[in-house]
Amino acid sequence: MSLWQSISDQLRGEIARGKWPPGTRLPPEAELAARFGVNRHTVRHATRVLADEGLLYSRRGAGVFVAATPVDYPLSERVRFHRNIELSGKVPGRTIDAIMTRPAGDAEAEALGLEPGQPVHVAEGVSLVDFKPVALFRSIYPAALVPDLPAALRQHDSVTQALRACGVADYQRLVTRISARTADAVQAGKLQLEPGDPLLRTEGLSQWQGQMVERALTWWAAERVTLTLPHQLS
Amino acid sequence: MSLWQSISDQLRGEIARGKWPPGTRLPPEAELAARFGVNRHTVRHATRVLADEGLLYSRRGAGVFVAATPVDYPLSERVRFHRNIELSGKVPGRTIDAIMTRPAGDAEAEALGLEPGQPVHVAEGVSLVDFKPVALFRSIYPAALVPDLPAALRQHDSVTQALRACGVADYQRLVTRISARTADAVQAGKLQLEPGDPLLRTEGLSQWQGQMVERALTWWAAERVTLTLPHQLS
Known part of the structure; x- marks a missing residue:
């Protein structure tokens, strides 16, 4: 050796x-x-x-x-932050910084199959594991499909529960796109990192009964989370 | 608006x-x-x-x-760099910086199911798309399972072809772990990036006929490649 x-x-x-x-x-x-x-x-x-x-x-x-030992976060067609974290024996959490309803921008409209300018609900916040920030999220929903989502998001701990309260019981992830970025000062502050630290960025598109129901952008503190992909063997 | x-x-x-x-x-x-x-x-x-x-x-x-429009790179149980890139209408390529045979370190041995110190073949190099570097790789193989791999890697354009020449015809990815890092000076130089630029890091473990055949570490230039995960709908 x-x-x-x-x-x-x-x-x-x-x-x-x-x-x-x-x-x-x-x-x-x-x-x-x-x-x-x-x-x-x-x-x-x-x-x-x-x-x-x-x-x-x-x-x-x-x-x-x-480096800290990062939490493994499995990417699957049923991505559920709360359940995924609970399954790893840790405590999931979330703070919501903003919930708003506004016209969809071009990219948002394209992702969700809307016309630009149609209303979307937007939720922005921080995901926590064991009371420590692990990710920033911005999730976007067609307002016409889930009109009461803003109120439901304020009432429920998880997005899954809030969507279920709006009648969306079994949505599925269609595609996840994974990239990397470095944290800017705002992101670093919210995630308790240094500016320039690496982030994993995921964009997930989910559908429910043939309609696009969610575009979820997430920026993960790379030192705290590893995304894992268990392949199905054929 | x-x-x-x-x-x-x-x-x-x-x-x-x-x-x-x-x-x-x-x-x-x-x-x-x-x-x-x-x-x-x-x-x-x-x-x-x-x-x-x-x-x-x-x-x-x-x-x-x-940002450049990154190449989409699908992660699947049959990860084949050459074929994936060809399917996107681009020209795959590879330069190999080093091929060596040496005793496995602790982490390598654990990943491949070997005893520490058993010999592994190691290939290090740069993956290219349209003649531009997109990723650095370090791939590790149990030498006992594919003794002639070093010669085969020198003869063939792709790892898939080299493994097939060694009798390993149909290996499958078991798991992919995805993280992010920032490029150090050496990595930045090889990838034509600036130090501090974000990299996607993947670790893939593959098996063939029930034996671990490959541990592949890859560092992707995040501005040039997006990893995509098309989910299977149930």
Whole structure:
């Protein structure tokens, strides 16, 4: 086994045993090089491998940090934030920053199969896991299909429950599109991150009885959530 | 329709018509505010909405840029880079930076169901679409299962073909885990990005006849590729 591999295995073990808790900054390269009796190039190789695995991440100019173990979030045709989080043994939560009704913009109308200018309900807020923010959301609904959704969203803990109260009992995700962005100052503030930290961005389109019922944009704090995709074997 | 919405629709139209090609920096807020006869807050609201949709992105300290239209890359149980890209009407390609055989590290061994230290083949390189880099990959294979893979990888254009040459004809993706990172200087250099630009990171585990055959780590340039997930409706 090569030198860098034995160093990366050793650091991995120390992280697993809690010597370096999530959020901790790793000692500088020079210090680690002295500790292991190797040069900085070898240390860098070892920490790069751990970064590749997701155990470490670097913040520009600030050093190398230990990543938190992210929550696994399964993407399926029945995406239900509350149930998904509960199944992982954690406490789901949500704060709503704004609920409004306004004319659909061009992109929104196209996604939902509406004419531009037709009314949509928009809900914006923060999704929580164990009382910590994990994602920002902006979800958009055709107002004509679910006229009473704003009131229902204020009454119910989850979107699923609110939609059910409006008669939409069994909606299904048609497609999810996944990208990455870096957090701007506003997003970082709401998610308790630093500006420039990576976000997973998902756009989900759902339908109910052949009609588009939801366009959900979500920005996930990448250090706190991993999206998982269990494939169906044929 | 509100003022910011009419501005964002107008800018969206200009981007669609090619007035602002991908990679262009949008004029500063003050200039756009003067053009539309509104205050900077309204301009910022309009450009934030376009950023949320993925049409614009900001680079810290450098301004707001027009995003390229990313290639859609479908994630399925049969993930085949070459075929996926060909189906989108583009030219797939690949450069291999390194092929090596070495003992598996702890994380690699766990993912592939090996003992730490058992030999693995490792292939590292860059995936191309229309001759432009879109992703970095590091793919790992149990050497005992496909002893001749290194030679096959050098001979064939795609991993699928190389594995088939080694007798592995029909492997299947078991799970894909999706996260986001920011590019470090090395990754940015290879992908022709700026350090700090967002990357999608995927880890895919594949099996063949009940044995783990591949652990594929991929770092996608988020501005060039969107991962898509067409759900199966039940």
